[in-house]
Amino acid sequence: MAVEEAIPRTVGKGKAPTTVRFWHNANTVVLGCFQSAQLEVNFDACKQTGTQVVRRFTGGGAVYHDAGNLNYAISLREGHPVIPKDDNLQLVFRRLSEGTVKGLRDLGVSAEFEPINDIQVDGKKVSGAAGSVRWGAVFHHGCVLVSSDLTILGKVLNVSRAKLSDKHVASVQKRVTTVREELARHVTTFEVQDAIVKGIEECYGVHLENADLTKEELALAQELYDTKYSRSEWNLSP
């Protein structure tokens, strides 16, 4: 999460190029920045399943990450030609989800962007996104459920009845799907990553090259980790 924030801060200053980051981690609940840990997280289930709880700097809802989940994050400077001109967050979500939608469709998943911030397959969520316009940057990140364990997801997240009231389903688990389920075959996060890279390149007319984080990004990430993302005051605020 510290790296996730360090990149747009550095890109916004013009000290790093437009960046697409892919990553995944072990069992983790990631809360939106406005969410209450006490209300959203089943801590008993987290303990039983070895799931940690962290908070990101963007809004939106809680998501569950595991090794079968692929996270992507796009950081651009404000005014970048790929971004809608008025930085409207809804248009940003739609525009910056296009590469992922294209990648998933090329894999054979009939993915579609569903406002406000989801990518769905036949009404089931396969990816959720969040983002912000801050620090001179436009930032968009999302997680793709590639082969995640949906049973754990259903246990560790408390979802309010009000949230599911218009979804016509009884649980969050029934509202989501995975790339593996949709393709009915084994699929790796790296295969999905390659497809999204191609999708981004084709949608935005760009070429992506592998690169390391800059020294400034690494230093800032360490600072953010020490002062924010390693602290329960941030991660578990009620």
Added chain:
Amino acid sequence: MKVQNPETAHPAFKMMVRRTSDYKAPGGKLVRVRMEEKNGEIETIRISGDFFLVPEDQLSKLEKMLIGAPLKARELKLLVDRFFVATRVKGLGVSPDDFVQAVLTATVVE
């Protein structure tokens, strides 16, 4: 004959009422309010949810502005609208009126 002033003869006990709401905004996002009310005014309030507000670091200002506010639609709307104008915050999946409704629909916790 001296009449004892009842206000000074006994300590006043003011009733704090806990209220809660999980309000699903028409824009699709959830606004969760947990608050304490005293004499019809907001004593403490915590607003949470899965909405988007940009920039993100402004929500605590809204919570502070609402402390002491009466639980009345007109006054709450004035405060929330003032918050959005003053901070130039932009919401997605949630509107200023949704915050007002979330507070107004909070029910008493038994």
